[in-house]
Amino acid sequence: TGVQTVLFRSSSLRLDSVVAQLSHCSRSEALKKIHAGFVKVNDVVLEQNLQLCNNDFVSIRKTGRFQFKEVVSTTKKGRLVLNFDQYI
DSSP: OOOEEEEEEEEEEEEEHHHHHTTTTHHHHHHHHHHHEEEEETEOOOOOOOOTTTOOEEEETTTTEEEEEEEEEEESSSSSEEEEEEEE
């Protein structure tokens, strides 16, 4: 298995926002995935929204496994640039 570093822009560190960016869907679709049990954080199925911390693992069914590394910077519009490792 390989590891690939990817950068995403997100409005916050809330799980629904991050899942929406990682799986290329809307935040409401991301919430449906979370409530359906398709999203794991640190190998635990969560049904509520939470804030991500550094080094959290996010697994999304049919999308992949990611490790949140850090907030790299902030854009002019106040969005966060997030650094993830994607496991291939």
